[in-house]
Amino acid sequence: MMITATNNSIALSDGRRQLTYGQLQDAVAERKSWLQEKGISTLGIALPNGIEWVLFDLACEQANLCCVPVPTFFSPQQRQHLQQQTAMDACLVGTDDPLWPATDSPFNGVALCTFTPSTPALMPRGTGKITFTSGSTGTPKGVCLSHQSQQQQALALASAAQHSNPVHLCLLPLATLLENIAGVYAPLSIGGQVIVPNDEERGFFGSQLVDLKGLLGCISRYQPTSLILVPELLHALVLATQQGWQPPTSLQFVAVGGGKVSTQLLLAATQAGIPVYQGYGLSECCSVVTLNTPAQNTPGSVGPLLGCHSLRIEDDELVLSGNLFLGYLGEPDSWYPKEVYTGDLVSLHNGNLTIKGRRKNQLINSFGRNLSPEWVEAEIIATGLFKQVVVFGEAKPYCVALLYPASPLVTEQQMSAAIDSVNRQLPDYAQVQRWHVLKHPLTSDAGLLTDNMRPRRSSIQAAYSDTIEALYALSHFPQQEHRHVVVSTS
Incomplete structure (x- = not known):
């Protein structure tokens, strides 16, 4: 220089x-x-x-x-x-x-x-x-x-x-x-x-x-x-x-x-x-x-x-x-x-x-970090406790997710432990900080999944916009040493 x-x-x-x-x-x-x-x-x-x-x-x-x-x-x-x-x-x-x-x-x-x-x-x-x-x-x-x-x-x-x-x-x-x-x-x-x-x-x-x-x-x-x-x-x-x-x-x-x-x-x-x-x-x-x-x-x-x-x-x-x-x-x-x-x-x-x-699904959070939601979703699905996972975080300080359990027998404690385990394997910008548990699965009939069962992200975000925004309203800057997730079933 x-x-x-x-x-x-x-x-x-x-x-x-x-x-x-x-x-x-x-x-x-x-x-x-x-x-x-x-x-x-x-x-x-x-x-x-x-x-x-x-x-x-x-x-x-x-x-x-x-x-x-x-x-x-x-x-x-x-x-x-x-x-x-x-x-x-x-x-x-x-x-x-x-x-x-x-x-x-x-x-x-x-x-x-x-x-x-x-x-x-x-x-x-x-x-x-x-x-x-x-x-x-x-x-x-x-x-x-x-x-x-x-x-x-x-x-x-x-x-x-x-x-x-x-x-x-x-x-x-x-x-x-x-x-x-x-x-x-x-x-x-x-x-x-x-x-x-x-x-x-x-x-x-x-x-x-x-x-x-x-x-x-x-x-x-x-x-x-x-x-x-x-x-x-x-x-x-x-x-x-x-x-x-x-x-x-x-x-x-x-x-x-x-x-x-x-x-x-x-x-x-x-x-x-x-x-x-x-x-x-x-x-x-x-x-x-x-x-x-x-x-x-x-x-x-x-x-x-x-x-x-x-x-x-x-x-x-x-x-x-x-x-x-x-x-x-x-x-x-x-x-x-x-x-x-x-x-x-x-x-x-x-x-x-x-x-x-x-053009693609890759999102950029509000700290300028790029991530593919499919990557995080795959890690959470791999725990075996969830049938559906959709991650959001575009222009937001951290990731949140909509979850549908693989079985009605899965407890909130098990879900929390699974998310914590996955988060420990991910860099901080990709960790899921908050989530909402869906009462009903996402379906193609409702226009929320493609024919091959992939999520229609914009449609899901529109349908659950109030729920997603509520997850961010809980905390603006979650402390690194006190990270926790809030499970909502409402």
Whole structure:
């Protein structure tokens, strides 16, 4: 990455430690040399947010190594899948990581775990980063990106935001490509300051916000000029303003993306003093594709193209070309694409893109996590206690389900134990937090199932809309350490 800031200006801080641009360049160079001495070619980063995450990410770029961000909220099974598919020969972990024990501890509490891959990774030539989706199934896909494409995207974002001397506070996990490129690369490319507090200070546990007060205090303490939010975090901030919290007057640009955002929420945020601008992107296009800005803001749309991509609309589906990914890990047929079919149904007015829905059933929760409801449903069905399971969670903070037992003899206690058992095998964003037990099965005669007995999701959601909304009304932010489910048979 091209860094043009003066040596004495602050580049990176975590609230306890800070580095000037001169110190940043020295620290990155030191880690680059260390990685080269170790002979590492593919490095995983399984660290929480912090300065070392950024330093090693930049060191991989300078050393032209392949970097694999490992989301801290991935389940052990997903982490093993990631490690095997990428054939990483080393991974940076915490000193007490239970899954990958360390063999070396080189920098500031960061430990190194080494592997001996049995087979090489099948990846496109020029892969500089493999970013994994949230895991719409148990085996998430690896999206292969070049270092050059990430740099190009960061510069386009910095230019579009027209934001001078940014002080960006990273609230999302750095393993999230959106925060990685827009929250770190873009500010650093124009001499800004990046603040990377740890999970506890941000009020997070895994991918979930569990301490809203902590999050608000973090924002107030650092007085950032920019933030990146998913819809659930924006909603939380708006609710906080209604209860007396004052957004910092320093805020100039708050980007929101990663999921569906209502126009009403955007307007409420603006009225509350949160200068919010909605965007749209996907990993296959190096994150952000379109973005509203102070110069061109149309609430309800996701804004115009940044300039790195071109679009066309085929049968209402958005098709993108331009600055694209290199292909999917392990899928040679996908390599070096000229276009990406997004699966998103859109409309275009005066250069502004509006997202109308998704072609497939995959849902995106309000924290920006993708998941396939069929995956979760299959895990619950596999317990043998349920005949029908339908999971919902689009634009919501957690998953809920409609359940029909396999037998009238199944007790509520048995159902609760079964859901708890399944949840322990799933990453936090896919766990079912609340459910409703149906008195009668879903039928095709009622228009709720297809002829081959698959759920008609939109019809089911419409028929049970009050029930589903009631499950979310019970608790807005279930605490990680006190998760429970509410079984309703009414």
